[in-house]
Amino acid sequence: MTYLRHVLDHLRKDLRLEWRxxxxxxxxxxxxxxVVVVFGLAFDPTSYPTITRQISGAILWVALLxxxxxxxxxxxxxxxxxxxxxxxxxxxxxxxxxxxxxxxANLLFVLTxxxxxxxxxxxxxxxxxxxxxxxxTLILPLGTWALVVNGTFFAALGLRARNRELLLPLLLLPVSxxxxxxMVQATTGVLTAELDPIQIGTWIKQLAGYDIIFxxxxxxxxxxxxxxx
Amino acid sequence: MEQRTPTLRSVAWLWFGITIAVLVVGFRQAIFLVxxxxxxxxxxxxxxxxxxxxxLGLIFPYVNFIASLAYLFWRRRDPLxxxxxxxxxxxxxxxxxxxxGIGLLSGMLWAKPAWGIWWAWDARLTTYxxxxxxxxxxxxxxxxxxxxxxxxxxxVLSVFAAIDVPIVYxxxxxxxxxxxxxxxxxxxxGIDPSFVPxxxxxxxxxxxxxxxxxxxxxxxxRRRQLAEQEAALVAIEASLEIPQ
Numbered sequence: 001m002t003y004l005r006h007v008l009d010h011l012r013k014d015l016r017l018e019w020r021x022x023x024x025x026x027x028x029x030x031x032x033x034x035v036v037v038v039f040g041l042a043f044d045p046t047s048y049p050t051i052t053r054q055i056s057g058a059i060l061w062v063a064l065l066x067x068x069x070x071x072x073x074x075x076x077x078x079x080x081x082x083x084x085x086x087x088x089x090x091x092x093x094x095x096x097x098x099x100x101x102x103x104x105a106n107l108l109f110v111l112t113x114x115x116x117x118x119x120x121x122x123x124x125x126x127x128x129x130x131x132x133x134x135x136x137t138l139i140l141p142l143g144t145w146a147l148v149v150n151g152t153f154f155a156a157l158g159l160r161a162r163n164r165e166l167l168l169p170l171l172l173l174p175v176s177x178x179x180x181x182x183m184v185q186a187t188t189g190v191l192t193a194e195l196d197p198i199q200i201g202t203w204i205k206q207l208a209g210y211d212i213i214f215x216x217x218x219x220x221x222x223x224x225x226x227x228x229x
Numbered sequence: 230m231e232q233r234t235p236t237l238r239s240v241a242w243l244w245f246g247i248t249i250a251v252l253v254v255g256f257r258q259a260i261f262l263v264x265x266x267x268x269x270x271x272x273x274x275x276x277x278x279x280x281x282x283x284x285l286g287l288i289f290p291y292v293n294f295i296a297s298l299a300y301l302f303w304r305r306r307d308p309l310x311x312x313x314x315x316x317x318x319x320x321x322x323x324x325x326x327x328x329x330g331i332g333l334l335s336g337m338l339w340a341k342p343a344w345g346i347w348w349a350w351d352a353r354l355t356t357y358x359x360x361x362x363x364x365x366x367x368x369x370x371x372x373x374x375x376x377x378x379x380x381x382x383x384x385v386l387s388v389f390a391a392i393d394v395p396i397v398y399x400x401x402x403x404x405x406x407x408x409x410x411x412x413x414x415x416x417x418x419g420i421d422p423s424f425v426p427x428x429x430x431x432x433x434x435x436x437x438x439x440x441x442x443x444x445x446x447x448x449x450x451r452r453r454q455l456a457e458q459e460a461a462l463v464a465i466e467a468s469l470e471i472p473q
Binding site for chain 2: 150157158160161162163164166167170171173174175177178181182185202206210213214217221224225228
């Protein structure tokens with residue numbers, strides 16, 4: 001229970017810090033909106049509803065991926081001012097509690113962006129989902145967690161690196177490929193109703209499996225990364 | 230170390246000589262001696278270069294993974310052994326990028342005349358490309374990380390890579406069997422016995438070459454680490470000199 005309390009403390013701290021400046025969320029929201037507009041201009045979605053349904057899932061996840069990369073780098077810079085990171089290293093609470101708290105905070109930020117982005121998508125793309133839309137309430141959080149958990153970990157790796165902003169996408173994209181495949185296929189399957197529920201279910205299970213495996217690895221290895229010198 | 234160096238050097242030259250000889254025999258086998266394949270003609274001969282590189286490109290990542298685990302294990306217990314493990318890890322990663330890269334390029338060169346397309350997003354090829362991307366990102370991480378932490382960060386990413394590659398393979402394999410694509414790809418089993426000598430000689434030759442450049446790069450990295458330690462020692466001793 002103490003572990004959970006530590007995680008919640010870190011989560012509250014990050015949420016409070018973000019609420020005071022609202023940098024990350026505003027940046028993410030505007031970036032995602034711009035990506036939607038750019039893709040809208042590139043593909044002319046309203047004239048080709050079938051094709052739009054087929055590619056909307058991919059566009060949504062690509063927009064979220066790039067938007068969250070911009071915010072993930074920032075989530076650790078909060079810890080660098082005032083030598084806070086040294087204090088975290090010296091604290092008796094396990095380092096993985098810091099990691100989990102931060103990852104959960106990032107999850108909430110990206111989910112907020114998704115909640116705002118979804119109606120914008122529907123409006124700009126004239127999107128009419130053919131399958132069971134409630135499945136998306138399962139797919140979106142699982143997919144977002146896959147991106148956020150690895151992203152928070154790799155952002156921590158890049159803290160004192162040169163070219164820090166460049167390093168995160170270079171590391172995150174290859175490692176996230178199986179999760180990206182699963183989330184895009186599942187979302188497109190729901191939107192186009194071309195996949196039957198069993199296939200969508202299998203993609204969701206793969207996504208959940210990926211989440212469990214990589215959350216475990218990140219929790220186990222975070223201590224090593226935090227105390228790297 | 231001073232007495233061992235001449236012996237090591239002679240062994241290295243001998244290994245180099247034998248490797249070149251094996252590669253020359255392999256070349257002769259692959260290009261001139263082995264019969265021409267029925268359907269694809271002489272284009273198929275690139276297979277004898279593609280296969281060894283592709284197979285070896287799957288072995289060197291494991292060397293990197295084991296060396297990374299050894300580094301993480303010894304990091305706090307025996308730092309000198311950890312340094313050696315780190316040198317082996319980076320050498321194996323570079324050789325992996327090389328072999329996997331050549332495997333990809335030779336595969337693409339073969340695919341265009343044989344299948345009519347440069348690339349296909351099936352399980353095997355996508356996993357192979359991902360392997361290359363992961364190890365390039367490994368080398369970039371090492372280059373961009375702050376100097377005390379290259380080994381640790383590299384080792385951590387190596388663990389991620391080792392776990393990610395099988396997952397990618399299984400997920401795309403499942404995906405592609407759901408949407409059956411035209412069945413193509415080199416048939417792994419069922420090689421006609423007359424092709425076997427070319428395959429074996431080239432496999433042996435390129436394996437020996439891979440080991441040669443791996444150990445050469447390892448020795449280079451060790452030399453760089455030892456020079457760095459010397460420089461650090463000199464700096465510490467200089468700082469200890471009491472100013473008169």
